[in-house]
Amino acid sequence: MLRIEGLRAGYGEAQVLHGVDLSVGAGEVVTLMGRNGMGKTTTISTLFGLLPARGGVVSIDGRDMTGAGPHRVARAGLGLVPEGRQVFPNLTVEENLVATARGRGPWSLQAVWDLFPRLKERRRNMGDQLSGGEQQMLAVARALMTNPRLVVLDEATEGLAPLVREEIWACLARIRAEGAAILVIDKNADALSRFADRHYVLEKGQVVWTGSNADLLADVGGVKERWLHV
Incomplete structure (x- = not known):
C-alpha cells in the first residue's frame, strides 16, 4: 500500500534523511x-507533505505521491496521529472528533466511544482539560474518524504512564482487526514485538536494520543495545 524509496529530506542546510526505504502492505x-533525532519524525513529515522531499519517491497504491499536500495524502487513505498529540485545545472531545470525520467505514463516533470509553465520559470536556494519556487517546480516535486504510502513529506512547501505554497497544490490535494497516513509530521494542509483522530501525537518517518479527525476537537484545538505548 505504501512504498518509500530512497527518501531524502532535511531542514535548511542540514540533511536528515539519506535514502530511506520503507514499505507497508x-x-x-x-x-x-x-x-531520538535519528529521522523518524522527519520521515513521517515528508510522507505527509509537511516537509518537502529532496529526493526519492513516496507512492501510495502505486501512485507517485511525492510532495503531495497533506490533504491529498489523507484522501489517499492515510491517517496521522502526530507527535505531541496536537489536539484542538479549544474544542470539546466530541468536536475534535467530528471536525475531521470523513468517509464510510468501521469508525463512527459510537465505535470510537466503544474503543475509548474514557473519551465518552469526557466528551464535553475541552481538549486542554484532558490528561496526557487522554489526549493521546483522542489523537488516535481523531485519526480513526477519517476511516483510514493506513494509520500512522508518531511516538505512539512517549511520555505515557505504563497502564495508558498498554491501553494504546490494545487499541492497535483492535484497529488491525478492523482491517487497517499500521505504521507505528516508537522505541519500545518489547511491546512492538508482541503484535507487529515487520520492523525498521533508523540511525542517522538511514535504515540500519530491517526484519520480520521473528528476526527481532531472535535478537531483540542486540537490536536494543546497538540502536535503541541512549
Missing part, C-alpha cells in the same frame, strides 16, 4: 524505531 503492522 495492506493490513500489515510495521514499526519504525530508533533513538
Whole structure:
C-alpha cells in the first residue's frame, strides 16, 4: 500500500534523511524505531507533505505521491496521529472528533466511544482539560474518524504512564482487526514485538536494520543495545 524509496529530506542546510526505504502492505503492522533525532519524525513529515522531499519517491497504491499536500495524502487513505498529540485545545472531545470525520467505514463516533470509553465520559470536556494519556487517546480516535486504510502513529506512547501505554497497544490490535494497516513509530521494542509483522530501525537518517518479527525476537537484545538505548 505504501512504498518509500530512497527518501531524502532535511531542514535548511542540514540533511536528515539519506535514502530511506520503507514499505507497508495492506493490513500489515510495521514499526519504525530508533533513538531520538535519528529521522523518524522527519520521515513521517515528508510522507505527509509537511516537509518537502529532496529526493526519492513516496507512492501510495502505486501512485507517485511525492510532495503531495497533506490533504491529498489523507484522501489517499492515510491517517496521522502526530507527535505531541496536537489536539484542538479549544474544542470539546466530541468536536475534535467530528471536525475531521470523513468517509464510510468501521469508525463512527459510537465505535470510537466503544474503543475509548474514557473519551465518552469526557466528551464535553475541552481538549486542554484532558490528561496526557487522554489526549493521546483522542489523537488516535481523531485519526480513526477519517476511516483510514493506513494509520500512522508518531511516538505512539512517549511520555505515557505504563497502564495508558498498554491501553494504546490494545487499541492497535483492535484497529488491525478492523482491517487497517499500521505504521507505528516508537522505541519500545518489547511491546512492538508482541503484535507487529515487520520492523525498521533508523540511525542517522538511514535504515540500519530491517526484519520480520521473528528476526527481532531472535535478537531483540542486540537490536536494543546497538540502536535503541541512549
